Amino acid sequence: MKKLTALSAVTLGSLLLFTACQEPEQPEGEGDNSTxxxxxxxxxxxxxxxxxxxxxxxxxxxxxxxxxxxxxxxxxxxxxxxxxxxxxxxxxxxxxxxxxxxxxxxxxxxxxxxxxxxxxxxxxxxxxxxxxxxxxxxxxxxxxxxxxxxxxxxxxxxxxxxxxxxxxxxxxxxxxxxDVHPLGLFYNIDLLEEAGYSEPPETYDELVEMSLAVQEETDAYGIAMPVFWPSNMIFYTSLMSHGGETVSEDGLTALYNSPEGEEALQKMVDLVYEHEVSPADVQADGEVTLFRQGNSAFHINGIWMIAGFEDQEGLNFGSAPVPNFGDEEGVWAGxxxxxxxxxxxxxxxxxxxxxxxxxxxxxxxxxxxxxxxxxxxxxxxxxxxxxxxxxxxxxxxxxxxFPPTSPYYDDTWGPTGPAVDEAMLQQMTPDEALERAAREGEANAEQAASEHSD
Amino acid sequence: MESVNETRPRKSKSWKEKLTPLLFIGPHLFFFLIFLAYPTIYGLVISFHNWNFFGDMSFAGLENYANILWVTDSLYFEYFWTAFRATFIFVILSVPPLIIIPLLIAVAINAKPPGQNFFRALFYAPSLLSVVTVVLIWIWLLDTNAGLVNYYIGTLGLDAIPWLTRTPWVWISLVLMTIWWTIGTNMILFLAGLGEISDQLYEAAKIDGANKIQQFFHVTLPGLKGPMAFVLVMTTLASFNVMAQPQLATGGGPGYETRVLILYIYEVGFTGGNPRAGLAAAMSVVLGMILLCISLVQFKLMSREK
Structure with missing residues (x-):
């Protein structure tokens, strides 16, 4: 019996310790999306x-x-x-x-x-x-x-x-x-100031330029591009900015495997490997951590992050529209x-x-x-x-x-998730990745549609 | 008359004797039927239909099974076997350490070193945490750019390791967190088994001149045969059923690398605008059959050895 009490006391103690350690990373805001x-x-x-x-x-x-x-x-x-x-x-x-x-x-x-x-x-x-x-x-x-x-x-x-x-x-x-909840750009005001800027970037080129300046002047990264979610929401946004389309009105045909789509995705990949303004291999939530710590100047994420960032001590951040990756304006929104x-x-x-x-x-x-x-x-x-x-x-x-209102949108668009991941890791070229996603997505949607018409 | 008097209470006793165990089993049987037998059979029925949870089921015959078992150009065939591969990798990588490490810890603790209770609690504590907590702790530690582990690796002058984004590291990370989380349970089972081994056997072995290592292989291991079979089967089953760790840590990525079977079945059956209960049920049945075979083989092997 004595043994048991000692055991449970120690267990309880260590448990409390674990939960205590874990608490501060909780306020992740509302990850809000059907993905x-x-x-x-x-x-x-x-x-x-x-x-x-x-x-x-x-x-x-x-x-x-x-x-x-x-x-x-x-x-x-x-x-x-x-x-x-x-x-x-x-x-x-x-x-x-x-x-x-x-x-x-x-x-x-x-x-x-x-x-x-x-x-x-x-x-x-x-x-x-x-x-x-x-x-x-x-x-x-x-x-x-x-x-x-x-x-x-x-x-x-x-x-x-x-x-x-x-x-x-x-x-x-x-x-x-x-309501509407779009993606937005969050930026670290202090880091931008050190790099000599007072306004957030409005275009892809400005984003790269300011990021390079930040990396020159400080120890922080320019931006942290996530490999996993929400990377395909950023892809959606970049695709819109390049004048591309997600899927057809009826939801059955993929339209993202287009030259626009390829360029949209390539530009995301380039931030990591070509311009080197983002670390590679940013894992789930890794980009959030870097931004919270003041180790990255820019951060693209949903509007639902506001409350979490406001609670973050020592983080002096501003917000702005997502810079246009292409020539047009347009941003993912739920x-x-x-x-x-x-x-x-x-x-x-x-x-x-x-x-x-x-x-x-x-x-x-x-x-x-x-x-x-x-x-x-x-x-x-x-x-x-x-x-x-x-x-x-x-x-x-x-x-x-907003995505087209089709019951098959999710089926056709869904496979872009893993495809964008692999492109961001350079395991596939954007072209290969999007072609694979389109093939899988259309097969998915076709199957779903045929089951429904049964 | 006397004989009648004697038999009477005996008769009613035997009637009671028969009923009493049933009373004890009854509640369990009731819950077994409702929560296990009925859903299993219902799942089997669903697997022969197309159904999206709304509307009516439409009979599909063997179509769902065909799509995952022999129609090789079906997308589901590709997805299913990719997921099976992922699950299998996890099982192969996780089962051996999940048996060897707890066994060694149990032997060490059983030697009654100072502070043995502390160690026992220390190793068991993680088992009490929820999987979400465990994964969050590890994601935090293994963060590529901001994690503690890579920080120390950096101070050694080595490159950062992409723990949660690239193969083979994703597998190592998933196995690592699973080991840390679950060794406690197996350790407790082994400790119980070790307590059962009679000290006389060790003494006899010592007299015969066996050293510690020989004692381990010739006394400890054979003595643990029962618990070992149980631990092996349960650990294998648990590893086949892995879901939450890849779901939370890698989302099944990179690509489809860590999308294990249960995670994929869940995606097919419950997510997106067009859930496919029939296909998901068919996959579950196939997985269930595979698990049944593996468990049978393991039990056979373990009980055949003397």
Missing amino acids: EAAENEEAAEGNGEESTEDTPGDVDVDAAEIVLDFWNGFTGPDGEDINNIIADFNEMHEGEIAVRTQTMPWENFYDQFRTVVANDEAPDIAIMHLDSIAGYAQNDTLTPLDDLVDDIGFEDDDFIEEVWQAGEFEGSRYGIPL SHNFVLPKQEEEDPERQEAAMEFIEFVTENGVDWAKAGQVPASYSVLESEEFQELEHQYNISQQEFI
Whole structure:
């Protein structure tokens, strides 16, 4: 017995030590995307698999006539921001509508979503990523919103046109955008100053020039180009800037294996091996570490990194649009969308209440923007309050390009992930890598489409 | 009359005797049926269908199996066997050290050196951590440009090692973190086995003039046959089922190098806009069969030796 106590005491001690050591690397922000790596990041960061239920606000749920279930994956600090907005809504509608949230990591969200909709236990409202909507709409799990949008008098021209259009699939609307989350450029103000610059680069050439200057004047790298995720989001952005296209409208044909695609990818590879302004072999999250430590001057990543970088002591950073790798403007962007999952029996009153809630949240978009997002509506985008959010505002000043709304986009585009990895390691030339990705992606999509038409 | 009186309680006792074990097994049987038997059979059924979790299953016959087993120009054939190769590499690299190292540690601790409890706890502690924690610690340590390991390698004047981006280093890193994480469990099993070996055997060996090394090979190892078979089979199975380490540390990369079977099955079945439950189930069945064969062979080999 004595042995056992001694053993467990030591074990406990060392365990505490481990957790203590590990804590500081947690605030990774919300890796927000439907790609795998992002989900991993979230799984890594969240408190595991659990989901939490909550009714924000100081209200009596039982007194409400309608209780709406709202599912989302905001497990990070952004969960608190959305809860604050919901609390206001609940307090305003006390006795009438109460919104009850269910929060879980995104991968669990999508797994469970399938199950509950199939069993007719779907929540009233959910948040879904833009690029997932088409697939779920095609499988008849989402409610078309056209009539509801008309009834409530949603002003569609108040939304950024591209993101509003992206919520449509086969002529019907399924999503109402909550926000836009693009890639952006983060830069280390101190390092740039030492190198003699005060403004961030706007083009690829400027990026290279400033990076070389930084490496000349300091011990830091110019930029750290990731090998793994989000490298293929950077590729997407570079591809857009070169005037290339991702996949065809129907999602079945790859268009990225083009001369534009090759050049777009080559320029990323060149940053490492030709211009030597980035270290090679930057592993998962390695680029984030270098930027946090002040060991790289530039960093391309999603807008969701803002909160994490703001918390980083001693990091004096600025934000800007991603420099144009080619001649055109254009940047990868994702979007969180409200959707109404399909119910076996539709209840117009509940739907109306749900729309009222959605309208309330989008109108209060500036509170959500503080969580590190770009609001999707012009009225908020142009508000003074939003313009005061320095980083969010800077990163919003870009041309957002969303992927085509096709249920097969993911199948066709997906294989660019490993392909870009191998190109970034120079295990394949950009040409070979993209050709392989296109071959695999088209086979994937074809198979998926044939299964669906069965 | 007397005889009747005697037999009666005996009869009811034998009835009770029969029922009591069932009562103990019952709960387990219940959970076994619900959580293992039913899903296994259901998985088998799914593997003969095309299904995306919504809508209805459509019967596909052997199509899913064909795509991974004999239609060699199918994309899934290529992916499946690449993933199988990755899994196999991991098994080959991880199983031997996962047996030898814990065995040596167990023997050392069993010799009762000072501070043995401390060491026992030290080696066992990592097993208590979640895989996410373990991988994060190691990613941090092995970072190519900012990690502690490469820092020390740098002070020796050597080039930085791309631990988590290039072969063969990715494999070494994955095996390294797995060893650190799981040796404790095997060590405890070996320690239990060592405790069972009678001291008289060692004394007899000593009298016969056997040195320490001879004692190890002729007394310790044969004495550990039972635990060894168990550890070998369980470790092999666990290594075949590896998923979280490559998923978190390398995302299956570079390219498809470390995309192991379970990770690939998960991708096919649960990610993207078009999950393919049927294909994923077929892959799981094939993997299950392979594991069954390997375990049988291992048990046969271990029990044949005297």
